[in-house]
Amino acid sequence: MKASISTLNDLDEGIDFRNVDQIKRGLLASMVRYVGFDPESATPHDWFFALAGLLRGHLSEQGMRTSRSQYGQDVKRVYYLSMEFLTGRRLMKHLLDLGIEPQVRAALAELGQNLDTVAEQESDAALGNGGLGRLAACFLDSMATHAYPGYGYGIRYEFGMFSQTIENGQQVEHPESWLQNGSPWEIVRHNVSHTVRFGGRIVCFRDEEGRESCRWVDTDDVVAEAYDLKETGYGGAISVNLRLWSARSTQDFDLRYFNEGNYIEAVKEKTVSETLSKVLYPMDTTLMGQELRLKQEYFFVSASLQDILARFLKVHKNPRLFPEKTVIQLNDTHPALAVPELMRLLMDQHGLNWEDAWDITRNTFAYTNHTLLPEALETWPIDLMEALLPRHMEIIYRINYFFLQEIRRTYPGDVEMVRRLSLIDDSTRRVRMAHLAVVGSARVNGVAALHTELLRSRVFPDFDRIYPGKFVNVTNGITQRRWLLQSNPPLATLITDAIGPAWVSDLDRLRDLEALADDAAFQDSFRAIKRKAKTRAAALIAERCGVAVRPETLFDTQIKRIHEYKRQLLNILQVIARYNHLRASGKPDLLPRTVIFGGKAAPGYFMAKKIIRLINDVADAINHDPAVRGLLRVAFVPNYNVSTAEILIPGCDLSEQISTAGTEASGTGNMKFALNGALTIGTLDGANIEIREEVGEDNIFIFGQTAEEVARTKAAGYNPWNIYHNDPELKTVIDMIRDGFFCTEQPDRYHPLVNALLDGGDVFLVLADFRSYMNAQAAVDALYTDEKTWTRKAILNVARMGKFSSDRAIHTYAREIWGIDKMTRDDA
Ligand SMILES: *Cc1c(COP(=O)(O)O)cnc(C)c1O
Numbered sequence: 001m002k003a004s005i006s007t008l009n010d011l012d013e014g015i016d017f018r019n020v021d022q023i024k025r026g027l028l029a030s031m032v033r034y035v036g037f038d039p040e041s042a043t044p045h046d047w048f049f050a051l052a053g054l055l056r057g058h059l060s061e062q063g064m065r066t067s068r069s070q071y072g073q074d075v076k077r078v079y080y081l082s083m084e085f086l087t088g089r090r091l092m093k094h095l096l097d098l099g100i101e102p103q104v105r106a107a108l109a110e111l112g113q114n115l116d117t118v119a120e121q122e123s124d125a126a127l128g129n130g131g132l133g134r135l136a137a138c139f140l141d142s143m144a145t146h147a148y149p150g151y152g153y154g155i156r157y158e159f160g161m162f163s164q165t166i167e168n169g170q171q172v173e174h175p176e177s178w179l180q181n182g183s184p185w186e187i188v189r190h191n192v193s194h195t196v197r198f199g200g201r202i203v204c205f206r207d208e209e210g211r212e213s214c215r216w217v218d219t220d221d222v223v224a225e226a227y228d229l230k231e232t233g234y235g236g237a238i239s240v241n242l243r244l245w246s247a248r249s250t251q252d253f254d255l256r257y258f259n260e261g262n263y264i265e266a267v268k269e270k271t272v273s274e275t276l277s278k279v280l281y282p283m284d285t286t287l288m289g290q291e292l293r294l295k296q297e298y299f300f301v302s303a304s305l306q307d308i309l310a311r312f313l314k315v316h317k318n319p320r321l322f323p324e325k326t327v328i329q330l331n332d333t334h335p336a337l338a339v340p341e342l343m344r345l346l347m348d349q350h351g352l353n354w355e356d357a358w359d360i361t362r363n364t365f366a367y368t369n370h371t372l373l374p375e376a377l378e379t380w381p382i383d384l385m386e387a388l389l390p391r392h393m394e395i396i397y398r399i400n401y402f403f404l405q406e407i408r409r410t411y412p413g414d415v416e417m418v419r420r421l422s423l424i425d426d427s428t429r430r431v432r433m434a435h436l437a438v439v440g441s442a443r444v445n446g447v448a449a450l451h452t453e454l455l456r457s458r459v460f461p462d463f464d465r466i467y468p469g470k471f472v473n474v475t476n477g478i479t480q481r482r483w484l485l486q487s488n489p490p491l492a493t494l495i496t497d498a499i500g501p502a503w504v505s506d507l508d509r510l511r512d513l514e515a516l517a518d519d520a521a522f523q524d525s526f527r528a529i530k531r532k533a534k535t536r537a538a539a540l541i542a543e544r545c546g547v548a549v550r551p552e553t554l555f556d557t558q559i560k561r562i563h564e565y566k567r568q569l570l571n572i573l574q575v576i577a578r579y580n581h582l583r584a585s586g587k588p589d590l591l592p593r594t595v596i597f598g599g600k601a602a603p604g605y606f607m608a609k610k611i612i613r614l615i616n617d618v619a620d621a622i623n624h625d626p627a628v629r630g631l632l633r634v635a636f637v638p639n640y641n642v643s644t645a646e647i648l649i650p651g652c653d654l655s656e657q658i659s660t661a662g663t664e665a666s667g668t669g670n671m672k673f674a675l676n677g678a679l680t681i682g683t684l685d686g687a688n689i690e691i692r693e694e695v696g697e698d699n700i701f702i703f704g705q706t707a708e709e710v711a712r713t714k715a716a717g718y719n720p721w722n723i724y725h726n727d728p729e730l731k732t733v734i735d736m737i738r739d740g741f742f743c744t745e746q747p748d749r750y751h752p753l754v755n756a757l758l759d760g761g762d763v764f765l766v767l768a769d770f771r772s773y774m775n776a777q778a779a780v781d782a783l784y785t786d787e788k789t790w791t792r793k794a795i796l797n798v799a800r801m802g803k804f805s806s807d808r809a810i811h812t813y814a815r816e817i818w819g820i821d822k823m824t825r826d827d828a
Pocket residue numbers: 129130131134559560561640641642645666667668669670672
């Protein structure tokens with residue numbers, strides 16, 4: 001019988017992670033047996049691998065227990081499909097989740113190693129661009145912590161986000177492989193693979209009963225191979241599996257060529273198919289219509305759905321039960337091909353008819369929209385789709401046919417409505433992926449209250465009318481485990497000492513801090529912690545930028561992807577105005593400030609790269625001008641990523657969240673900063689609106705036009721020249737940029753930026769919001785001199801961040817969209 005292996009409790013590796021001595025022996029054994037180095041001469045890098053190797057066994061075992069319990073309880077599972085998972089480093093997260101950090105630290109110390117140094121050896125798993133990918137990582141953490149039976153699916157990019165250096169003030173991109181030295185966390189599943197097909201043609205035939213069935217033949221095939229990462233939850237009982245697909249050629253050699261003696265041609269095919277999982281597309285909010293990108297999307301969608309169906313059919317014979325046991329969340333439209341793919345699998349592989357397959361499909365999916373920017377709404381040329389995915393294109397046509405038939409019945413004669421709603425844009429001959437996702441999903445959600453409102457009223461008004469109740473809001477959140485407990489241990493300790501540890505898994509408990517907002521001793525500790533975090537940030541800035549900054553100054557930080565809508569340009573205009581003021585007045589009547597920028601620009605995004613260069617040119621001028629010494633410093637921190645964020649966010653006083661109202665879907669950076677005791681200066685955009693609601697309008701600096709005002713300004717024929725001519729301070733700033741004040745060697749360098757602001761119509765209303773922004777900044781200066789009041793407000797910000805936990809978001813998804821329950825571990 002299998003009794004002896006059915007209980008994992010018989011496993012005995014001899015390591016009790018509560019026992020320092022046992023960890024030490026485990027580490028030595030891992031160094032010798034797994035890493036293969038002599039502990040006598042091992043480097044911190046080797047110790048990282050030894051430690052990770054030791055933990056990996058533990059994580060794997062925990063994953064197995066979770067999986068067995070899921071099968072045992074026959075739970076409904078949620079699958080989170082995302083092109084991006086921006087997890088960052090993993091070591092410290094696992095140690096915190098398992099509650100063994102002090103023991104591991106002590107064990108390493110006995111071996112002459114420092115845990116922090118060892119942890120820094122790990123490279124960031126940067127399998128994402130920004131917010132969307134980081135959200136996916138926060139969600140996996142919340143699912144695991146709260147025992148939801150979750151599963152992530154994505155791509156195992158060999159090269160994640162590029163690494164950025166600044167040379168001569170300009171962004172330079174470098175490829176960065178997180179797998180260069182291998183990843184000790186991965187569990188390779190050579191036995192789990194699926195064939196993904198492209199191209200070919202369709203043959204349809206009828207059987208004796210006249211039923212039509214179709215076959216997709218003569219395809220080019222690629223194999224998707226599974227690599228698993230175990231996402232631990234806090235407390236370490238349940239884990240979530242993150243399965244990433246790597247592309248492998250179906251053949252190592254093309255024998256035709258090989259037999260002809262052409263060795264190079266013989267392996268070329270292999271190289272071509274394996275490029276599928278080579279590299280992440282570094283773009284966030286613009287669409288790059290490239291064949292490889294479409295192939296990546298289909299590649300991971302097809303492998304994931306085959307995997308999900310196989311798991312379901314292992315225990316359920318009837319595919320009609322699929323939606324009762326499965327919900328699949330589409331993180332943006334990137335995985336929207338899952339809709340026709342599930343139809344194809346159900347019909348062509350499992351013999352279901354159209355009606356049943358469609359019923360199952362539209363009850364299985366839910367879709368999260370992440371953007372209001374029209375240039376980011378994904379569409380693909382019909383010709384390309386027909387060539388790459390002929391069967392899917394047929395299915396899309398048929399979905400569209402039935403869908404539009406229904407529209408014509410409901411709105412007879414409304415041809416405009418049909419044209420607007422069609423899954424196909426006839427004028428451009430492209431497939432609208434968002435429409436496909438909306439029609440194929442049971443629920444569609446926006447990611448902040450304003451975003452959902454604008455989705456319903458501006459982007460999808462017709463859909464909202466025909467599908468009442470389909471559009472819902474789930475405001476984004478962040479995990480406090482990563483963004484406070486792990487990245488800001490002194491503040492986490494202060495909070496826990498004051499109100500207990502419950503906030504770690506229930507962020508609403510932070511409310512208890514309100515009572516301490518005016519407490520002098522608590523304020524002193526809070527300020528001391530902030531000062532220390534700023535010292536740490538200053539050290540990073542000195543190291544990365546060679547700029548010395550003083551922690552006594554106000555740290556004013558804008559770190560996020562560089563994009564015109566996020567308006568780093570507005571910030572730098574304000575910095576120049578401040579510089580001019582300080583130079584002209586000759587007296588330090590403004591508070592000393594350090595203005596910190598960080599962020600990557602998509603490599604092909606000309607304007608964003610200009611903005612980076614302008615920031616660096618301005619920084620150079622200001623940092624070398626003795627007239628503002630000690631009063632103003634500007635630093636652009638290169639290579640913004642999760643690890644950089646973890647240092648810069650705790651060390652920030654003022655969080656810049658200044659996008660044009662109506663453009664930022666939610667933002668999550670804004671939440672991380674406030675949770676770490678920064679005050680926000682921001683527009684009424686995305687989640688800023690809800691942050692204001694929570695912290696109170698006295699505890700946030702709001703400026704600028706509202707989304708409605710922006711729409712009205714534009715409708716009324718906005719002319720930025722009027723503002724330019726009527727605001728002398730602003731005019732001076734723009735003239736300096738235009739005349740090459742910051743780039744005397746090439747005075748016209750910033751003409752494209754200035755032209756976009758003036759002749760180009762200032763699409764993102766930088767000039768329109770300038771004066772209001774300046775006023776808000778003046779209010780910041782005034783308040784910062786009042787240390788007690790500032791600290792009080794900062795504490796209140798922390799206390800009122802409960803809503804912005806990703807735990808709240810996940811509970812909402814579970815209840816209102818997924819219909820799933822928490823599980824328990826059978827052996828627990
Ligand atoms: C949180 C986070 C983001 C998102 O920041 P926003 O300010 O919301 O755009 C992007 N990148 C990294 C590394 C993050 O941690």
